[in-house]
Amino acid sequence: MAQTTRILLTDDLDGSEATQTVTFAVDGITYEIDLSDEHAAQLRESVAVYVDRARKLRGSAIKKRTASRPASRKPAGDKTDTQQVRAWAKEHGIEVSERGRLSNDLIVRFQEATS
Structure with missing residues (x-):
C-alpha cells in the first residue's frame, strides 16, 4: 500500500x-x-x-x-592552572571533569573568586 x-x-x-x-x-x-x-x-x-x-x-x-560573549572570555595569554580550577570547583560543589578543556565561564568564575 x-x-x-x-x-x-x-x-x-x-x-x-x-x-x-x-x-x-x-x-x-x-x-x-x-x-x-x-x-x-x-x-x-x-x-x-x-x-x-x-x-x-x-x-x-x-x-x-x-561564539561567546566578551565577558566570559579568559584574558589572552592567561596561564590559569587547570588543576587549581578543578580543585576550587569541587570545593564549591561545581561538577567538572577530571580531564579535558575547562569552560571559559568556569575559569572566569575561578579568577573572580580568587582575585
Whole structure:
C-alpha cells in the first residue's frame, strides 16, 4: 500500500497558505518564518535598504562574532592552572571533569573568586 505525505505550510502572519520558508538573522539570532509569496516579498523589500549597505559574513566570520560573549572570555595569554580550577570547583560543589578543556565561564568564575 502506497502512502503520500504532504507538508502544507501556513503563513505565519495571516494563516493563509505559505509557499516558502524565509530565514533571516538579527543580532546574532537566526529566525525562520513561513510566508506566502506576497509576504515574503514585503519582508525582503522592508530590509532591502539595510541589506544593500551591509557587509556579508560567511562561515568562520559568523562563528567568531557569535561564539561567546566578551565577558566570559579568559584574558589572552592567561596561564590559569587547570588543576587549581578543578580543585576550587569541587570545593564549591561545581561538577567538572577530571580531564579535558575547562569552560571559559568556569575559569572566569575561578579568577573572580580568587582575585
